[in-house]
C-alpha cells in the first residue's frame with residue numbers, strides 16, 4: 001500500500017501544479033519501495049517523494065491532480081468528491097487538473113498502472129483518495145491544535161475550517177496551510193463513518209458543466225498554440241498498406257500549404273489552417289501500395305470464424321461433464337450467434353497537437369493514459385520521458401478509442417520533422433471511421449440440454465475470435481492462451497447449471513485493427529448469453545424472468561437486481577396492445593466490471609422500425625458514489641448499446657471499410673432515445689464500475705422483446721439487417 | 726478582405742469565401758466553442774445561428790453569411806449572465822463529454838425563440854443534433870427547464 005506524505009518541502013512539489021498556482025501545503029504519495037516503478041522514481045528524485053495530489057493554497061483553494069481523464073463519465077467530479085469528503089471541503093473550492101505522466105502517478109493496481117478505462121477509476125482509487133483527503137484534514141487539525149495550543153483531539157472541522165469548540169476558535173484551511181506544510185503526515189488516519197458522508201452517495205453536481213455549457217471547455221481539437229500549423233492526413237485505405245508515392249509539387253502552390261510529409265501509413269499536408277490543409281490533401285496525387293490485404297472482406301472472415309464453431313479449442317471453464325449431459329439430455333438446443341465489427345465514433349474526431357524542440361516536447365493529446373502518450377513520443381523523438389510534457393484536455397468521448405496512440409504518433413512525427421513549430425493533426429470523420437481499432441467481430445455457439453422435467457442440465461459455449469487484449473496487451477492476460485477479452489461476460493456465470501463448459505477458439509481477425517470498445521467483450525457476450533437464456537426459457541415454455549430466477553438460487557445479489565427491474569417495469573409476459581399497437585417486453589441481466597445490471601425494454605414495431613419506448617434499469621455497483629452520475633452513465637450506456645444494436649456495423653470489402661461518415665455509420669439519433677428509468681441498489685458489496693455496465697444488457701433486452709413480438713429470434717446484429725412487420 | 730459579423734463584432738478576414746464558416750470561426754477567429762463532428766451536415770456539433778436561425782456551419786460557405794449576423798455559443802450570454810438555456814444546461818448537468826453541447830444549446834436557443842413553450846413532442850422533433858454520449862433525455866428536460874427560466878411556461 002502506498003503511503004501519503006507531505007511533499008510541501010520537496011523539490012518535486014510543483015510538478016504539474018503550475019497552471020492553477022502552486023499550493024503551499026502539498027500532499028503526495030509515496031509508492032511502496034518493493035515496486036519497481038517506485039524504485040526507479042525514488043532514484044530519480046532522490047527524496048522518495050513521488051507525486052503531488054492535493055495542494056492547498058493560502059486562499060483556501062484546493063488543487064487536485066487527477067490521474068483519471070474526463071471523457072463524460074464524471075471522473076472530474078466523482079474522484080475529487082472522494083477527496084473533498086474526507087478533507088472536509090466544499091466542491092466549489094476544488095480546481096481539478098490532469099496529473100502529469102510518470103511512474104509516480106501510477107496509483108492503480110498496486111502502483112503498476114495509470115489509465116482511464118475498464119470502468120476502474122473510482123473503484124481503483126477510492127481507498128487511496130479517501131486516505132489522502134483524511135490525511136490532509138488531520139494535518140490541518142494538528143496545525144490548528146499547535147497554533148492554539150490545544151489537544152488535536154478537541155478540534156473538529158466544518159467544510160474549509162478547523163474548529164475548537166471549547167474556546168470558540170476557528171481557522172480557515174488556507175490560513176493553516178503554511179503550518180501544516182511543516183508537519184509530518186500521520187502514518188494512520190481514521191476515515192469517516194459512511195453514515196456521516198456529506199458528498200458521497202449524494203448527487204453532487206459536476207465540476208465541468210459550466211465550462212461545457214458555455215463552450216469554454218477545451219477539447220484537444222480546440223488547443224491553440226502560438227505559431228501553430230494544421231495538418232490534414234490521409235492513411236492508406238487498406239489495412240497494412242503503405243504510401244507508394246505522392247507528388248507534393250502539385251499542391252505546394254495551393255493557399256497556405258507549408259509542407260507535404262509522409263507519416264506512418266499515410267500522408268499529411270501541413271498548412272496555415274485546417275481547411276487549406278484539407279483542400280490541398282484532396283488534390284494531392286497519392287498512390288498507395290495496398291499490400292497483402294487488398295482482397296480482405298469481413299464477410300469471408302465471418303465464414304472463417306463460423307467454420308471453426310465445431311472446434312474444441314481451449315477449455316477455459318468446465319464443471320461436470322457437459323458432453324455426456326448433452327448426449328443424455330431429454331431435449332437439446334443449439335444456436336449460433338455472431339456480431340459485427342463496431343467503431344467507437346467519438347463525436348470529437350481523433351486529433352493531437354505537438355511541439356518538438358531540441359531538448360523538450362509538449363503534446364496536447366486527448367488520451368486515456370498520459371503514459372501512453374509519453375511513451376510513443378519518446379519512441380519517435382528520442383527524448384527522455386522527463387523532457388516530455390503531456391497535456392490532457394477534455395475528451396470529446398473516449399469509449400476505449402483513445403488508448404491507441406496512432407493519431408498521437410502522427411502529430412509527433414510531423415512536429416519532430418518541423419522542430420519548433422506546433423502542429424495540430426485533425427482527422428476527418430471519414431478517417432476516424434475507417435481507421436478505428438474496432439470492436440472485434442465474434443462468432444459463438446451455445447448449446448444446452450434439459451432433463452425430462454425441463455431442468456437445465458447442460459450449457460456448452462464456444463466463442464471464436466480474437467480479443468483486443470491478446471492483440472494489444474498480451475502481457476495483461478492471466479493465461480496467455482485464453483483471451484479474457486473474448487470470453488468475459490460468459491465466464492463465471494451466476495446461473496446454476498450442473499454441467500457447463502466454456503471453450504475458446506482463437507481465430508485472428510487480422511488485418512483488422514481491433515481495440516477496446518465500451519464494455520469490450522461484455523458487449524458481445526451480454527447479447528449472446530442473455531438472448532440464449534431467453535431461447536432456453538421459451539424452449540421449456542417458461543417465463544423469461546421466472547426461468548432466470550430459477551437458476552439464481554445461489555446468487556441472491558443477481559436475483560435482487562432482477563426482481564427490482566421486474567417490479568419497476570411491472571413486467572408483462574407476452575404481447576399487449578398499447579395505442580392500438582402490439583408491444584412486448586424483453587429482459588436481460590448481466591454483470592460486468594463488478595456491477596450488476598438488469599434491464600427491461602418495452603418495444604414495438606412502428607412502420608417496420610424497431611421502436612424502444614421505455615427501458616427500466618436496475619443497477620448494483622456496491623455503493624453509488626454519485627447516484628446522479630450513475631444514472632447518467634446508465635442512460636449513456638444504454639444509448640451506446642442501443643445505437644450499436646439498431647444500426648451500427650463496420651464491414652470491409654477489398655481490404656477497405658465500407659462505412660465512412662454518419663450517413664453510412666448511423667449513431668443513435670435523439671428521436672430513437674427511449675425513456676430510461678434507473679434504480680440504484682446500494683448493496684454494500686465491493687465497488688463496481690459504472691461507465692460500461694449499462695451497455696451490455698440493452699441489445700438482448702430489445703432482441704428478446706422482438707422475439708415475443710414477432711417470433712423472430714435475433715442471432716446477429718445490427719437489427720437494421722432484418723425486416724420486421 | 727471579407728467582413729464577418731460574429732456575435733455582434735465585425736471581423737475583417739482574408740480567406741477563400743468557399744471556406745466553410747466552421748473553419749473560419751474556429752481557426753481564423755478563435756471561436757472554438759463551435760465543434761467539428763462530421764463535416765457533412767449530419768451531426769449538428771457545428772450549429773450556429775445565422776440571423777437567428779440554426780445553421781450547420783460545416784456545410785455553410787462563408788460567402789453565404791458574409792452580410793449576415795452570425796451567433797456562436799460564445800455570443801449568447803449577455804452582460805456576464807448566462808443565457809437561460811445555458812443556465813438550464815449547467816444546472817441540469819446535461820453535458821457528459823460535452824462535445825456536442827455547444828451545438829445542442831444553440832439548437833435549443835433557436836427552438837425557444839421560435840416557440841417559447843414547446844411541447845415534449847415538439848422538443849423531441851426539433852432537437853435533432855447527435856450526442857454520442859446519449860444525453861438526450863437530459864437535453865429534453867433542460868429545454869423544458871430553460872423554457873420555464875425564460876418565463877415561457879407556467
Ligand code: FES
Pocket residue numbers: 760761762763764765766767768769770771772781782783784
Ligand atoms: S460538423 Fe457540421 S453537422 Fe456535423
Ligand code: FES
Pocket residue numbers: 072347396397820821822823824825826855856857858859860
Ligand atoms: S455529451 Fe458527449 S457527444 Fe454529447
